[in-house]
Amino acid sequence: MRLRQVQAQIAAELRRHAIPDSQLEAEVLIRHALQYDRARFYASLAERLSAKDLEHIQGLVGRRVDGEPLPYITGHREFYGLDFIVNPAALIPRQETELLVDAALDFARAHHQGDIACADIGTGSGAIAVAIASNLPRAHVYAIDRSPDALAVAKRNRRKHGVADRVSLLQGDLLAPLTNSVDLIVSNPPYIASGLMRGLPMEVRREPQIALDGGERGLEVIRRLLTQAPSKLKAGGRLIVEISPEQLDAVRQMARAEFPRDDITHRNDLLGSARCVVVDRA
Ligand SMILES: C[S@@+](CC[C@H](N)C(=O)[O-])C[C@H]1O[C@@H](n2cnc3c(N)ncnc32)[C@H](O)[C@@H]1O
Structure with a gap:
């Protein structure tokens, strides 16, 4: 069978299983199996595939229709223009988290010319920490996680990106x-309410529970983070926490209790939903 037909068949199979972007996902799975870049893929559409290649591709498609997220199959995910290694030990970095990195880089460039100490709490794959360090050549980032397995992924990513x-x-x-205080604290903590965990889409349930479950109303990890933050954030520093939009009022109130005299704002995503709470310390 030719590559063009294989792609069409796989896209149809993915569509039958309600997988969005089926055409693109079919391409990514085939390219991953054959180790082709995009240019080679499009130049090879008329090529006949061997039985061995077809079997390999079908194996990957089987994992995908079984609910395994595409980045766990390919082992890669792009975040902030950088390619990250991912595996089931760490959350797959999300596009919405790029807003948090924007807010971090804006602060660092405006206030310290990028010469800052930063802490990334719940670093997972290291996506936020590595994106910040890659964009601020004079910054030092302390990337913290409770999960040793997630830190092993972050270790590979910091090496891959030379930071x-x-x-x-x-x-x-x-x-x-x-042990020291820092200019900037950033965190994309687990913030899904425990009661909602069982109803998550199958794909999301493949990600580590420790990365998602935020306790009652999804606010328990954020609450403890905000309680600890005043003793670790320098005067003039910034704290940025990613939230789910409906948590805005609750998180602002919790932040106000811990930072009574400081400036508390939030950032919206492109759809106008609140995605980050930002505390600027006086
Ligand atoms: C939502 S994931 C974020 C991962 C990564 N920062 C990102 O944005 O892709 C939350 C991370 O927090 C970690 N975590 C959960 N509870 C923690 C705690 N009490 N202390 C430190 N890390 C924690 C999890 O292991 C997970 O890696």
């Missing part, structure tokens, strides 16, 4: 492993 000397990996609970 191992400026991203320190620390294992432990929230800000506890941090």
Whole structure:
């Protein structure tokens, strides 16, 4: 069978299983199996595939229709223009989290010409920490996670992007492993309410529970983070926490209780939904 027909068949199979972007996903799965870049893929549409190649491709398609997220199959995900290694030990970085990186880089460039100490709490694959370090050549980032398995993924990503000397990996609970105070604290914490975990789409349930479950109303990890933050954030520093839009009022109130005299704002995504709460310390 020719590559063009294989792509059409796989796209139809993915569509039958309600997988969106079926044409593109079919291309990505085939390219991953054959190790083709885009140019080679499009130049080879008339090529006949061997039985071995077809079997390999069908194996990947089987995993996909079984609910495995595409990035776990390919082992890669793009975030902030960088290619990250991902596996089931760490959350797949989400596009909406790029807003948090924007807010971090804006602050660092405007206030410290990028010469800052930053803490990324719940670093997972290291996506946020590595994106910040890659864009701020004078910054040092302390990337903290409770999960040793997630930190192993972050370790590979800091090496891949050449920032191992400026991203320190620390294992432990929230800000506890941090011995010094920092200019910037960023976090995309687990913020899904425990009661909603069972109803999550099958694909999301393949990601680590520790990365998603935020306790009652999804606010427990954020609450503890905000309680710990005042002792670790320098005067003039910034704290940025990603939230789910409906948590805005609750998180603003919690932030106000811990930072009574500081400036508390939020950032909306392109659809106008609140995605980050930002505390600017006086
Ligand atoms: C939503 S994921 C974010 C991962 C990554 N920062 C990103 O944006 O793609 C949350 C991360 O927080 C970590 N985590 C959960 N509870 C924690 C805690 N108490 N202390 C430190 N890390 C924690 C999880 O292991 C997970 O890697």
